[in-house]
Amino acid sequence: MSEIEATVSETPMRDYQSALIALQEQLAKDNNDVAALEKIGGIYLKVGQIDQAIGHFKDCIKRAGSLPKYYLNLGHAYKAQGQFDEAISAYQRVAESPIEKVAVTGLFSLANLKRYEFNAAEIRALSALSTSAELGLGHQCLASFALGTHQEASGDIEQAYTSFEAANAGIGQIRPFQGQQYQALIKTMIDFIHTADWTPSESSFEPIFIVGMPRTGSTLIEQILSAHSKVEATDELMLMSDIAISLEHAGGYATRLRRLQADKVSELVARYLRLSEIFRPEQKIQFIDKNPNNFLHIGLIKRLFPSAKIINVIRDPLDNALSVYKQFFAEGHEYSYSIPGIIFYWQGYLTLMKHWDAVFPGQIYHLDYEALVKTPEPQIRQLLAYCGLAAEPLCFTPHLSERPVLTPSAAQVRNPISAKSLGSGLQYKQQVLAHLPQIAAIKHQANAWFLGA
Template structure:
């Protein structure tokens, strides 16, 4: 049992402060235990004390049972509602947690920690504007609170206000300069802003303070111009050898060491580290390749040419969005940078809104195969389809800051929702970014993604995912001819002007020379390719995967015929 159970602060405020310090230091489990002790210190009812103890020990079923009994007798007990909300949040029932926390604040507007917990639940549901409002409310009460300022900065990143986010992190670090996680978060925003030397300095300060901070090492490795010296490799190897190293730090260090060995031309050791990191990461995920295949087949069965013809003219007529779909590491950031260099187009980021709409349409299902989506699309009326399109535009509005008529959503997973795009936003443009399956697949395998892309931690999963994507896109080429414009990465590298002109034609945009000088565009870029798109096109990367070809047999086997028919027409 944690030491926080038996010794620590004497009152609820002290436990809250301890929880804040632990969260700031990255010890989220320790912070949860401290916050549970905060709840225990604030109640006298023996059942609620027992429920708080169960919460502290992560015995969530016991906590739920105990607090449920209290609420049956006293439904307006704010402390009981707060504990139940924490149980809901920990088991991932975020809408229920939000509802309970709002009820708690109705009952007790100044309940300790409830507003912060609500802000966290909103953040986890990717509702950054609401998160920001709650963070600002917290900061009005405690302007210098480091945790509240961190939350504000994270919400500012989500809405694309990177300059204010950087300033907020800098202010935290001015008051708390010895916090490695704060330096790392600051480094992330500096990288997005293109301030690479400052980002490197921030990451290096983070690993100086905490040599085992794997994410900071990986963030340095992910800055393509950074090369580790042998002393730094030795530090990472020593940290990886620790038996008490956190698993998150461990797999991040594996990816960072893979990159270090790759840069040094040690391709066998590099692949071994990449494979180790991927195995650790995949073991924690619930990805099932069969679910993706099933979704692809359901889309093909439902979305015939006749299905779309029967709904022609429906949906929201706005032409504003340009969707760039495909696989990560296929050149989508390059395409985004080219288009966002046009005077009529704004680049945003990988927006989560279309998948969120699809998830909601699917209802409460644990597995994609149990979801009502995509079949539910057949039952939607013209008014409902138009409302979906309008809702998407409303969600995306927060990211549109330049007043340009068109904006880009480059969430690659939207390839699985091309049918929804056609129904809800029939005048949106769709660009399919495609790269050689071995180059694209291995590039994804050696990249640790901050979130999503759960298919990318196994070569076999990557191959099957790529094949499913190709099959579904070929179906849309057949039933919606000309609807999707394909950009082949290798062709863009060899003949950029011709490809850029064709891309702009598809989008109905006049040619502008700035699109060929995309590397002069100083917009913020969030993805792993943020450095490359600030430089002219580099031709050497297209074939780099060949150094690792001896280890790519599982990828080749899973790709099957797709490997032999690349590139897939039409353009």
């Protein structure tokens, strides 16, 4: 496996539109095909058409009965829409299952809302499930993540860290981080892509890419920008990673990127726009592609879309490291299951971002998350100005947006902008004491290189 394949998910191009058409044709042939109905609902959920998704999942329940998987998907749809009471009710149906691996998925989903309070019986169930011999390691870890979330909310920081530590250790065994491949990819980008002297692309679209580490406030920034009348949001698209893999298979990612001819650029631009079209029903010239890992692909982004805006979000590394460590990711982010892995990933990210800053001077906007939540108005105005957008009132009240949110921050972004999360990593200071010098060095580097501090 090459470094690019080890670093990003190796999947075929995500053609949700074609899949949707095929499934709808199948359903037209057999109106009783509940599996097709469920898959259609899943696509609607993925592309942010939440009302359609909810309707399909409810139809599944009506036709096939109260299966937990339908309620799980229904809960995810309600969560994306900000209907948290409905999401809780749906997840509770899953948590009530007598099948342990189903029940733990429901309990984890409740914890992942970041606003649910477990009762005593649910806490006992989670404790038992976290060590249940009937469960595989992965499901035990879901219980431990949920327990840690509850324990932190209850103020039991020491026990919370113990639970998160157990959860991360287990997932780390199942999904080990390929650190050498990640490092090799960064080195290849730096060695091969050191000029932006390319034939300009003719695309009129001006996508806005939000990159950085996950759990840095990127969803908040997406909400701010998508509230603007000239901008629409999509999802955490994997399309740039998919294009990178296709180039890797065609003779090496960096080599092929450096030698891309105008006709191939046009082909890749058309492919990206076609596959993202289902996420962009309004077809606005400016749209958001918020995938933090796209920092790996800024060279590719600027090759395809020279006018693209790149927003690099930087959060305090200690706060970020703990936020990442406490979060289970359904796919990717294998580095996140150990503090040393997170530090290693941060170091590679900073190194590559410094390189991109040199290759594309003045073209990347480095956004300080702490400054944003402390003084939102001037920071939002600067952000809009970078994107070439006039200030609009709704951009300053992103919590009022009704746009569906499919990330772990779905609950947080429904609240007004607040600085209350600043310093949240300090409560775990004793647990990560050995790592503090490296984290402090990362903070110094990030401030010096990108924030002028």
